[in-house]
Amino acid sequence: MKLNSNYSNLKKNYLFIDIAHRLREYTSLHPDADIIKMGIGDVTLPLAPAVVEAMKRAADEMGKKETFRGYVDDNGYDFLINAIKNYYSGFGVDLDYWEIFVSDGAKSDLGNILDLFDSDNTVLVTDPVYPVYVDTNVMAGRRIIYADANESNGFLPMPDRSVRADLIYLCTPNNPTGAAYTRAQLREWIDYAKENNALILLDAAYEAFITDPDVPHSAYEIEGARECVIEFCSLSKTAGFTGTRCGYTIVPKTLKADGDLNAMWLRRQTTKFNGVAYVVQRAAEAVFTPEGQKQIRENIAYYQQNAAILMSGLDRCNIKYFGGKNSPYIWLKCPGGMGSWEFFDRLLNEANVVGTPGEGFGKNGAGYFRLTSFSTHEKTTEAMERLYRMLKG
Amino acid sequence: MKLNSNYSNLKKNYLFIDIAHRLREYTSLHPDADIIKMGIGDVTLPLAPAVVEAMKRAADEMGKKETFRGYVDDNGYDFLINAIKNYYSGFGVDLDYWEIFVSDGAKSDLGNILDLFDSDNTVLVTDPVYPVYVDTNVMAGRRIIYADANESNGFLPMPDRSVRADLIYLCTPNNPTGAAYTRAQLREWIDYAKENNALILLDAAYEAFITDPDVPHSAYEIEGARECVIEFCSLSKTAGFTGTRCGYTIVPKTLKADGDLNAMWLRRQTTKFNGVAYVVQRAAEAVFTPEGQKQIRENIAYYQQNAAILMSGLDRCNIKYFGGKNSPYIWLKCPGGMGSWEFFDRLLNEANVVGTPGEGFGKNGAGYFRLTSFSTHEKTTEAMERLYRMLKG
Numbered sequence: 001m002k003l004n005s006n007y008s009n010l011k012k013n014y015l016f017i018d019i020a021h022r023l024r025e026y027t028s029l030h031p032d033a034d035i036i037k038m039g040i041g042d043v044t045l046p047l048a049p050a051v052v053e054a055m056k057r058a059a060d061e062m063g064k065k066e067t068f069r070g071y072v073d074d075n076g077y078d079f080l081i082n083a084i085k086n087y088y089s090g091f092g093v094d095l096d097y098w099e100i101f102v103s104d105g106a107k108s109d110l111g112n113i114l115d116l117f118d119s120d121n122t123v124l125v126t127d128p129v130y131p132v133y134v135d136t137n138v139m140a141g142r143r144i145i146y147a148d149a150n151e152s153n154g155f156l157p158m159p160d161r162s163v164r165a166d167l168i169y170l171c172t173p174n175n176p177t178g179a180a181y182t183r184a185q186l187r188e189w190i191d192y193a194k195e196n197n198a199l200i201l202l203d204a205a206y207e208a209f210i211t212d213p214d215v216p217h218s219a220y221e222i223e224g225a226r227e228c229v230i231e232f233c234s235l236s237k238t239a240g241f242t243g244t245r246c247g248y249t250i251v252p253k254t255l256k257a258d259g260d261l262n263a264m265w266l267r268r269q270t271t272k273f274n275g276v277a278y279v280v281q282r283a284a285e286a287v288f289t290p291e292g293q294k295q296i297r298e299n300i301a302y303y304q305q306n307a308a309i310l311m312s313g314l315d316r317c318n319i320k321y322f323g324g325k326n327s328p329y330i331w332l333k334c335p336g337g338m339g340s341w342e343f344f345d346r347l348l349n350e351a352n353v354v355g356t357p358g359e360g361f362g363k364n365g366a367g368y369f370r371l372t373s374f375s376t377h378e379k380t381t382e383a384m385e386r387l388y389r390m391l392k393g
Numbered sequence: 394m395k396l397n398s399n400y401s402n403l404k405k406n407y408l409f410i411d412i413a414h415r416l417r418e419y420t421s422l423h424p425d426a427d428i429i430k431m432g433i434g435d436v437t438l439p440l441a442p443a444v445v446e447a448m449k450r451a452a453d454e455m456g457k458k459e460t461f462r463g464y465v466d467d468n469g470y471d472f473l474i475n476a477i478k479n480y481y482s483g484f485g486v487d488l489d490y491w492e493i494f495v496s497d498g499a500k501s502d503l504g505n506i507l508d509l510f511d512s513d514n515t516v517l518v519t520d521p522v523y524p525v526y527v528d529t530n531v532m533a534g535r536r537i538i539y540a541d542a543n544e545s546n547g548f549l550p551m552p553d554r555s556v557r558a559d560l561i562y563l564c565t566p567n568n569p570t571g572a573a574y575t576r577a578q579l580r581e582w583i584d585y586a587k588e589n590n591a592l593i594l595l596d597a598a599y600e601a602f603i604t605d606p607d608v609p610h611s612a613y614e615i616e617g618a619r620e621c622v623i624e625f626c627s628l629s630k631t632a633g634f635t636g637t638r639c640g641y642t643i644v645p646k647t648l649k650a651d652g653d654l655n656a657m658w659l660r661r662q663t664t665k666f667n668g669v670a671y672v673v674q675r676a677a678e679a680v681f682t683p684e685g686q687k688q689i690r691e692n693i694a695y696y697q698q699n700a701a702i703l704m705s706g707l708d709r710c711n712i713k714y715f716g717g718k719n720s721p722y723i724w725l726k727c728p729g730g731m732g733s734w735e736f737f738d739r740l741l742n743e744a745n746v747v748g749t750p751g752e753g754f755g756k757n758g759a760g761y762f763r764l765t766s767f768s769t770h771e772k773t774t775e776a777m778e779r780l781y782r783m784l785k786g
Contacts, residue, residue, distance in 0.1 A: 001559035001592050002511035003652045010660065042463035052456035055672060056449045062637065063445035069636040070435035104497060104667065111665030115532060118395035135664045139508060166394035199394050243462040243671045244455065259396045267403065271528045272504035274497065278636045279448060280670055 006141040013131055015360030016040070019344075026348055036383045038371045039354045041175065041329070043240045045302060047283070048295035051239065054286035058279040072275025075266065076102025076248075080281045083288035084248050093220040099252050099262065101269060102276050102284075104245040106205045106234035110169075111136040112272070113201065113230060113249070116264045117167060124165035126157055128176055128361030128368075130203070133169040142167075150364050155179040155322050155331065159192035168193060171203040173210060176361045176370045177331040178323015182214040186222055193228040197256065200229045205247075208238040208300055210326045218250075226254045230261070237328060239287045239296045246276055246284040303328050306373035306380045313384025317391050328373045331358065335391060343369050351386035399534040406524050408753030409433070412737075419741055429776045431764045432747045434568065434722070436633045438695060440676070441688035444632065447679035451672040465668030468659065469495025469641075473674045476681035477641050486613040492645050492655065494662060495669050495677075497638040499598045499627035503562075504529040505665070506594065506623060506642070509657045510560060517558035519550055521569055521754030521761075523596070526562040535560075543757050548572040548715050548724065552585035561586060564596040566603060569754045569763045570724040571716015575607040579615055586621040590649065593622045598640075601631040601693055603719045611643075619645045623654070630721065632680045632689045639669055639677040696721050699766035699773045706777025710784050721766045724751065728784060736762050744779035 019039060027033060047055075061067035075081065081100045088095050103109045110132060119141045125133045127146040137144055145165060147157035155177040170189060173180035181189070193200050202219050210217055219225040234247030241247075253262045276284075286292045307324040314321050314332055321332040334343035340357030347353045347369075358368030373380070412432060420426060440448075454460035468474065474493045481488050496502045503525060512534045518526045520539040530537055538558060540550040548570040563582060566573035574582070586593050595612045603610055612618040627640035634640075646655045669677075679685045700717040707714045707725055714725040727736035733750030740746045740762075751761030766773065 001514050001590065001650065003650060003654075003657070004509055004511055007509070007652070007657050007660065044458070044461070044463070046458050046461040047452075047455045049456060052452050055452040055455075059440075059445050059448040059452065059672075059676075062440045062448075063442060065437070065439050068437070068439040068633070070437070070633075071433075071635045072638075107667050108665060116397055116400070118397055121394050132664055139661070139664070197394065240461070240463075242464045242667075245465075245667060245670045257394065257396060259400070261396075264396070264400050267400065268532070271525055271532070272501060274500050274635075274638060277638045277670065277673055279452075279672065283452075 004139065006139050009138050010135055013135075013360075015356070019354065019356065022345070022348065023354060033352050035352050035354060036375065036379045036386075037354045038375055038380070038383060039356045041372050042242050042374060043237060044374050044376075045240055045299045047240050047244065048287070048292055048299070050286045050289060050292040050295055051283045055279050055283040058282035062278060069278045072278065072281070074270055075100065076275065077278070077281045080285045083285050087288055088218060088220070091217045091221055093218050095220070095250060096253060098266075099250055101249045101251060101265065102281060103247045103249050104276050105236060105247045106203055106232040106249075107132055109247070109249040110201060110203060110232050112268065113265070114140055115268050115272075116261060121166035122164060124163070124168045126169070126171075126174075127363060128358060128365040129169075130171055130175050131361070146362070148364055149177060149179070151333070156181055156185060158185065159189055161192070164196060166196070166198050168198055168200045169203065170200055171205070173206040173215070173323070173327035174329075175206065176329055176356070176358065176365070178325075178327035178329035179331070180210065180212065180215045180326040182212075183216050183222060184214075186216060186219060187224075190219070190222055190224045190228060194224055194256070198228065199255070199257070202229050202231045204231055204233045206237055206327050207233060208296075209304065209328055211304070212326050215326050220250070220252075226252045227256045230255070235284055235287055238300070239292075240299060241284070244280060244283060246280050302377075303373045305377060306375060309377065309380045309384060310371055310373060313387060316384070317388055324373070330371045330373070332369050332371065334367050334369050337367070340366055340369055346390065347387070351383070351390045353383045353386055397532065399532050402531050403528055406528075408749070412747065412749065415738070415741065416747055426745050428745050428747060429768065429772045429779075430747045431768055431773070431776060432749045434765050435635050435767060436630060437767050437769075438633055438692045440633050440637065441680070441685055441692065443679045443682060443685040443688055444676045448672050448676040451675035455671060462671045465671065465674070467663055468493065469668065470671070470674045473678045476678050480681055481611060481613070484610045484614055486611050488613070488643060489646060491659075492643055494642045494644060494658065495674060496640045496642050497669050498629060498640045499596055499625040499642075500525055502640070502642040503594060503596060503625050505661065506658065507533055508661050508665075509654060514559040515557060517556070517561045519562070519564075519567075520756060521751060521758040522562075523564055523568050524754070539755070541757055542570060542572070544726070549574055549578060551578065552582055554585070557589060559589070559591050561591055561593045562596065563593055564598070566599040566608070566716070566720035568599065569722055569749070569751065569758070571718075571720035571722035572724070573603065573605065573608045573719040575605075576609050576615060577607075579609060579612060580617070583612070583615055583617045583621060587617055587649070591621065592648070592650070595622050595624045597624055597626045599630055599720050600626060601689075602697065602721055604697070605719050608719050613643070613645075619647045620649045623648070628677055628680055631693070632685075633692060634677070637673060637676060639673050695770075696766045698770060699768060702770065702773045702777060703764055703766060706780060709777070710781055717766070723764045723766070725762050725764065727760050727762050730760070733759055733762055739783065740780070744776070744783045746776045746779055
């Protein structure tokens with residue numbers, strides 16, 4: 001048989017392997033070091049009580065003949081789809097029931113959606129970039145072009161009319177930079193996509209961290225988005241579902257394309273996917289109840305307080321940064337013109353703090369560094385104190 | 394953007410839509426009819442108590458900071474991978490830890506595995522066929538050839554040396570026919586695959602229903618399989634997980650190919666999948682405990698008793714059938730030379746029993762009919778009694 005030769009074009013992503021290696025080396029030499037980890041973008045607070053209770057109730061239902069559930073419905077259970085529909089109403093967005101697809105997370109669908117497109121398409125991603133957007137397209141042999149995100153545009157590149165793209169990935173609020181498009185900026189991208197008969201794949205995984213009223217929670221708040229945006233969201237960061245796996249993908253029926261993308265996606269999913277577990281869909285439903293919303297908002301507020309601690313710590317050190325305001329990520333400019341890895345090594349060796357070197361996300365990440373707000377208040381405060389002492393020397 | 398034009402070559406699968414339509418029509422005319430449904434291949438018995446308890450314990454863990462789990466490990470949690478490894482040991486099969494990938498069901502992985510192969514491959518499927526094997530390859534534009542399964546070969550086609558195939562789908566015990574390859578028969582397919590540098594994608598979703606000692610539970614019981622077989626299994630039918638979603642895929646490190654398929658699959662999964670929920674993996678682990686095995690075996694035995702009721706009922710009617718012995722499916726030859734849909738209509742109208750017309754699974758299904766053993770003893774017995782009375786006229 002012939003293999004998919006595009007796989008040989010994948011770059012091995014050494015970033016987190018390198019980090020783990022350097023960390024292991026350091027701790028083997030300094031076994032008693034009190035390391036503070038602010039590198040990996042995984043949540044730490046437990047599932048909300050309302051979510052746990054819903055999951056346990058659902059497990060009990062699955063154990064009784066009268067309430068047992070077999071194969072999951074096509075695009076998700078109605079109780080969850082209606083909860084998501086209602087959540088979008090809160091942003092003033094009216095979705096059709098059949099435009100909402102329950103997923104096992106944004107990452108799966110961001111990759112799987114590509115099944116619907118020819119390999120002969122030009123894909124636009126920003127640099128720095130969440131590597132999954134690149135790798136999934138390399139696997140299919142698509143041309144990839146980059147839009148530079150840098151200090152001069154606040155890590156929010158705007159469309160370049162001289163460039164032609166077919167599929168455009170936007171992650172807003174952004175991983176890794178934490179920068180978020182305003183309504184006016186996103187409208188420019190939507191206009192560009194419409195002019196180019198292009199499609200925007202919008203990763204809204206960090207939507208729940210938005211605090212700025214000018215930053216939209218959904219692209220569909222903006223006119224024209226229903227013609228050219230597929231939106232992916234996840235409960236991973238919203239409700240601590242990184243290990244519970246549930247999200248949702250919005251495929252409007254009004255997308256402009258040479259075929260019915262909504263119908264194609266339903267066909268793709270019913271052919272290659274069997275839905276999300278009943279217990280998980282019940283857990284997700286609980287996120288959208290008033291009680292669930294109150295509980296998850298407390299967790300998000302906790303992380304946001306960490307972001308505030310990071311921001312004031314960096315201000316104190318006179319370090320420039322992006323993100324934090326609408327995002328759990330802080331993207332800082334390495335002080336003193338240090339390179340990403342140079343700063344990583346100093347921070348590890350001198351302050352025992354671990355973060356993520358920006359250049360792991362692309363060339364424009366060189367000289368930048370990502371910190372996450374998923375630690376505790378105490379450790380976050382301590383990390384900033386150590387950074388201050390390190391730089392003060 | 395350019396769409397994947399292969400989607401326009403997909404045939405709409407009207408089978409279950411047609412069935413639902415005819416059923417709806419009948420019940421609207423006969424609202425009080427006592428319909429017995431033996432059509433859809435979904436389980437009906439609840440999750441085993443050990444599974445429910447494990448899921449609830451895991452939900453509690455997810456609700457406490459100390460035991461909360463974030464992102465799932467690469468190919469699954471070690472507790473589940475080791476349980477699966479141990480289960481295979483029971484068949485005399487020794488798998489490497491990194492050859493086992495926890496999935497959200499066989500269907501997903503049977504489709505997604507195709508990412509690893511070029512579209513320029515010839516795919517061999519049997520006819521009748523589980524439609525997913527065909528549709529997933531049509532979506533990628535691969536050539537599909539058919540091996541005829543029919544009465545003369547007991548619905549177990551053997552390899553034809555004059556035919557060249559690259560990817561071979563075998564479902565054993567089979568959906569829809571219930572027929573299962575013996576060790577000797579499967580060895581012939583393995584020999585054929587090796588001669589052709591082909592790969593067998595073996596769907597073992599019904600493995601737990603095997604009673605015949607000559608029928609292998611895993612292809613890896615047979616010499617040479619580790620060079621040419623990827624095996625897909627699921628807890629859907631084994632443990633009633635159709636609505637809970639967990640399975641496993643075995644990708645040997647010793648497969649003969651022009652690249653490392655095991656490494657490619659790990660790369661595919663870590664890029665396009667985020668693993669199975671912790672609570673679901675704990676539930677799956679419970680299936681493999683002595684207590685869990687005892688409980689799920691009781692459920693399987695219940696379905697097997699239904700299969701026995703179906704088989705003796707068909708014997709009484711002098712109807713020829715396949716399957717049932719190693720499978721929850723009975724594949725019967727429609728009596729009196731009736732066509733599949735003709736028999737469907739008579740059975741619905743005269744006996745108020747719903748099954749699945751064989752021709753929905755391919756041309757060789759014409760004149761055949763599938764019944765499932767997932768109903769209750771009482772309804773299964775009653776269905777056979779009604780069939781007898783109908784035919785006796």
